[in-house]
Amino acid sequence: MNEKKYRHIGKSPLRVEAREKVTGRATYTFDMELPGMLYAKCLHSPYARAEIVSIDSSAAKALPGVKAVLTGEDIPYLLGLYMIDKRVLARGAVRYQGEAVVAVAAVDEETAERALSLIKIEYKQLPSVQTIDEALEAKILVHEDINELEYIKGVFFPQPDSNIASWNKTIKGDIKKGFAEADLIVESELTLPPVAHVPMETHVAIAQADPFSNQIKIWTSTQSPFGVRQLLGKAFGISEGEIQVTAPYVGGGFGGKAGIHLEPLVVVLSRACKGRPVKLTATREEEFNQLPCRAGMRGHIKTGVTKDGKITAVEIIYDWDSGAYADYGVNVGRAATYSGAGAYELPNIELHSRTVYTNKVFSTAYRGFGHLETHWIVERQMDLVAQKLGMDPYEFRMKNILRDGAHTISGEHFTASSGRPDKCLEAVANEIGWTGFQPEADRKAQFKTGKVRGKGIACLQKAPAMPSNTSTAAIMQMDADGNVRVMVGGVDMGQGSNTVMGQIAAEVLDMPLEKVKVVWENDTDRNPYDWSTVASKYTFMGGNAVKRCAQNMVKQMKEIAAQVLRCPVEELEHGDEAIYHIQHTNKRISYKELAMGYVYENGNGIGGALVSHGVYMAEGLTYLNPENGQGLPALDWTFGAHGVELEVDLETGDIEIIKIASAFDIGQAINRKLVEGQIIGGVVQGIGSAVLETFKFSPDGRMLNPSFTDNKIPTAKDLPGKIVPIIVEYPQTDGPFGARGIGEHPMVSVPSVIANALYDALGINFYHLPMSPEAVALAVAKEKLI
Missing domain, CATH: 3.30.365.10 (Aldehyde oxidase/xanthine dehydrogenase, molybdopterin binding domain)
Structure with missing residues (x-):
C-alpha cells in the first residue's frame, strides 16, 4: 500500500470550477451567441433503410429568413475515425431511421423548423438489417461499398462482401488441449441492448468559415478538440493549422462527444452562408435518435x-x-x-x-x-x-x-x-x-x-x-507575483481533471494550491496537444506531462539560483516557494524573485520569464x-x-x-x-x-x-x-x-x-x-x- 505523505496528493480540495458552475456563471457552447449568428436544424429519415428518390427544397429556400438549405448532394466529404464510411448528410440512401438528410440555416430556430416542414422528400423504402444474425447472414449489405472503404490497415479487419466492419481475435495457448483437460464445460449466451449517453448538455456546435480562405473557427461541446481538428482537416483536405477548435465548459460526455459529429455540418452551412456563424443544438430526441449510442x-x-x-x-x-x-x-x-x-x-x-x-x-x-x-x-x-x-x-x-x-x-x-x-x-x-x-x-x-x-x-x-503513438503535453508559466498558470490539452467535462492537474503541479513545485491556476478553456490554437480526453488515461498521461512540466520549471529556477548563490545545482533544493541550499538553508531565493529573471543589486539581470513544458508519450505500446x-x-x-x-x-x-x-x-x-x-x-x-x-x-x-x-x-x-x-x-x-x-x-x-x-x-x-x-x-x- 502507498503510505508516502504528500502536501497536496491524496487530499480533497474542492473542484476549481465548482463556484462558477453552481452560480450559473460557467459558459457552455449551448449558451454562446455570436454576432450575426444563424441557427441550424436537420430533417431526419423516417426509415431505417431507403433510397432517396428526390428532394424538393424550393419552398424552404424561398421562406424569408432562410439562408441555406443543404442536402447530401451538396456535400462531397466522407468522415470516419477508423473507417471512412459516413457522410455529413445522407447521400443517395439512408442507413438508419433518424439519419440527417437535409440541413437548414436560418435567422432563428423557429424559421428553420418552418423551413423543414416545407421540404418534400420521396423515399423508396428498402428491407433493412435489424439483428446481428441478419447482419452475419449478409443477404443485405448495409454498406455495399465495404470492399472499397478506407480504413486503418493492420488494426481493423473489415470482411469482404459482408456486414462485418472489423473482426479482431486473440489466441493464447492451445484451446483444444485446455478443453480436453477440463472436468466441466459450461456454455452461456448473454445479451444487452444499445443505450444512450444522456449528457446534461446535448451536442452543440458553432462554426464560422472564412469565405475568402480555408480558415475555420469552431466552438463545440467536445471531449476531443484536437481530434475534431484532425478529422476535419482530413475530411476537408486542408491543413490542421487552418482550423481552430475551442471547447468551453462541457456539460458531460461519457464518450459520446469523443468523435466528430455536428462540427462538419455547421462548417459547410457557414460556408454556404458566406461566413456567418452557424449554431446547431441537438434536441434530446436527436441525442437518442440521430447521435451515436452504446452498441x-x-x-x-x-x-x-x-x-x-x-x-x-x-x-x-x-x-x-x-x-x-x-x-x-x-x-x-x-x-x-x-x-x-x-x-x-x-x-x-x-x-x-x-x-x-x-x-x-x-x-x-x-x-x-x-x-x-x-x-x-x-x-x-x-x-x-x-x-x-x-x-x-x-x-x-x-x-x-x-x-x-x-x-x-x-x-x-x-x-x-x-x-x-x-x-x-x-x-x-x-x-x-x-x-x-x-x-x-x-x-x-x-x-x-x-x-x-x-x-x-x-x-x-x-x-x-x-493508439500506440498517443501523447499529451503541458505548458506552465510563472507570473511576476510568483503564481503559476498551467495549460493542458485535456478537457475537463465534469470529472475534475483540471483540479487534479493543479494538485500535481502544486505538489511538485511545493507551493499553495491556490497559487496554481489551470487555464480552463481549451483552444487548439493556444493549448498544447492532447489526443483526446477518453480512456481514463488523463490522470496518468496528463498527470505525467504536468509533473514533468513542473520539474522542468524547478530545474530552470535551480540553474538561475545556482549562479546567484554561487553553488552547484546539485546542492540546491526547493520548497515553500523558494530555492535554497541543502546545507545552508538560510541561503535562499524566492520563486517570485526568479519569475521574470533575477535582478542583482547593480541592476544586472539573468534568466528571464519562467516558461516550461512537459510531454508524456504512451511508451512501449x-x-x-x-x-x-x-x-x-x-x-x-x-x-x-x-x-x-x-x-x-x-x-x-x-x-x-x-x-x-x-x-x-x-x-x-x-x-x-x-x-x-x-x-x-x-x-x-x-x-x-x-x-x-x-x-x-x-x-x-x-x-x-x-x-x-x-x-x-x-x-x-x-x-x-x-x-x-x-x-x-x-x-x-x-x-x-x-x-x-x-x-x-x-x-x-x-x-x-x-x-x-x-x-x-x-x-x-x-x-x-x-x-x-x-x-x-x-x-x-x-x-x-x-
Whole structure:
C-alpha cells in the first residue's frame, strides 16, 4: 500500500470550477451567441433503410429568413475515425431511421423548423438489417461499398462482401488441449441492448468559415478538440493549422462527444452562408435518435474448468451491433480482444470480436468502452460456472485471479505494480459480509414474506484503448507575483481533471494550491496537444506531462539560483516557494524573485520569464498481432470489484439495492473526494444499464422510445441505500505519484454484480439486460416462486 505523505496528493480540495458552475456563471457552447449568428436544424429519415428518390427544397429556400438549405448532394466529404464510411448528410440512401438528410440555416430556430416542414422528400423504402444474425447472414449489405472503404490497415479487419466492419481475435495457448483437460464445460449466451449517453448538455456546435480562405473557427461541446481538428482537416483536405477548435465548459460526455459529429455540418452551412456563424443544438430526441449510442452486444462464452476450480480454457465470441457506421465501434470491438476476458489468468483462450453493421443508429465510445458489456458476459459466467461446480464464487475467482508473475490474454507480463485485483475482491466481500451462496432453505423461507434478499460479487478490469503513438503535453508559466498558470490539452467535462492537474503541479513545485491556476478553456490554437480526453488515461498521461512540466520549471529556477548563490545545482533544493541550499538553508531565493529573471543589486539581470513544458508519450505500446492478438496494447490497468446486497419484491419485481461496495486499485488517489465522486456516479450509471435503460426498435428499425418519457435513466430516487467507495492503493511505478485512472471503471460489472445477487436471492439466472421490474416479475412468475 502507498503510505508516502504528500502536501497536496491524496487530499480533497474542492473542484476549481465548482463556484462558477453552481452560480450559473460557467459558459457552455449551448449558451454562446455570436454576432450575426444563424441557427441550424436537420430533417431526419423516417426509415431505417431507403433510397432517396428526390428532394424538393424550393419552398424552404424561398421562406424569408432562410439562408441555406443543404442536402447530401451538396456535400462531397466522407468522415470516419477508423473507417471512412459516413457522410455529413445522407447521400443517395439512408442507413438508419433518424439519419440527417437535409440541413437548414436560418435567422432563428423557429424559421428553420418552418423551413423543414416545407421540404418534400420521396423515399423508396428498402428491407433493412435489424439483428446481428441478419447482419452475419449478409443477404443485405448495409454498406455495399465495404470492399472499397478506407480504413486503418493492420488494426481493423473489415470482411469482404459482408456486414462485418472489423473482426479482431486473440489466441493464447492451445484451446483444444485446455478443453480436453477440463472436468466441466459450461456454455452461456448473454445479451444487452444499445443505450444512450444522456449528457446534461446535448451536442452543440458553432462554426464560422472564412469565405475568402480555408480558415475555420469552431466552438463545440467536445471531449476531443484536437481530434475534431484532425478529422476535419482530413475530411476537408486542408491543413490542421487552418482550423481552430475551442471547447468551453462541457456539460458531460461519457464518450459520446469523443468523435466528430455536428462540427462538419455547421462548417459547410457557414460556408454556404458566406461566413456567418452557424449554431446547431441537438434536441434530446436527436441525442437518442440521430447521435451515436452504446452498441448492443451478444456474447457466447464457453469455459472449461477442473473439479478444484482452475480454468483450463475459455472460448468467447462477441458480436457488436454497431449500427450504420463504424465510428468508435470498431475500436470497442478491438479492445475486447485484449481486455474482454476479465481479471483472470487464462492459460488457453480463443476470443473473437466482430463489429457488425446494422440499419440502426450507430454506436461510439461509451463510459467503459465495451468493458461493461464484456464483463456482463464474463462475470456472469464466473458465477454460472461456480454454481455448476458447487463452489463459492469468491473462492472460484480467487483461484484464477491475476497475480504477480501471470500473463494477460495478450501476453503482457503481470507484476505487483500492475495492480491488485485480489485485494479489491477481498475488500468488497468483507464489506458486504460475503459468506457464499445462501442455503436454499434460507432463500425459500424469505419467499413467504414477499421480499427476499441476496448478495453478489463481481470483478473488473480496464486499460486505456488508444493508439500506440498517443501523447499529451503541458505548458506552465510563472507570473511576476510568483503564481503559476498551467495549460493542458485535456478537457475537463465534469470529472475534475483540471483540479487534479493543479494538485500535481502544486505538489511538485511545493507551493499553495491556490497559487496554481489551470487555464480552463481549451483552444487548439493556444493549448498544447492532447489526443483526446477518453480512456481514463488523463490522470496518468496528463498527470505525467504536468509533473514533468513542473520539474522542468524547478530545474530552470535551480540553474538561475545556482549562479546567484554561487553553488552547484546539485546542492540546491526547493520548497515553500523558494530555492535554497541543502546545507545552508538560510541561503535562499524566492520563486517570485526568479519569475521574470533575477535582478542583482547593480541592476544586472539573468534568466528571464519562467516558461516550461512537459510531454508524456504512451511508451512501449505495440500493435496487436493480427493472427493471435498478442502484443502490448495497455498503458496501465485499473482493477476493481463490486459487492452488493439487494432486496427483491416478488410481486412487483422491484429491486432495492441496500448496499453496494466498490473497490478500485488506483495506485494513488490524487484527489480522494473526486475519486469517491467518480465511484458513486459510475455505480449509479451502471445501475441504469442494469435495470432501466434500453433502446426499443420496431421490426422495420424505427426507434420506439427516443425520449425520457419511455427511455428512463436513474434519478435520485433510484440511489442505493448505501454506496461504499473503497480506494485501494498499490502504486503504479510509472504513474504520476503512483496513480492510475478511475474515470470509466466504476460502472463496469455493476449489471453483473446485480444479476449475481439476484441469483442468490431468487435462484434465477438472468441472461439479458435490462433486468427491469417487469423482467424480474415475469421470471418470478415463470418459476412459480409465489
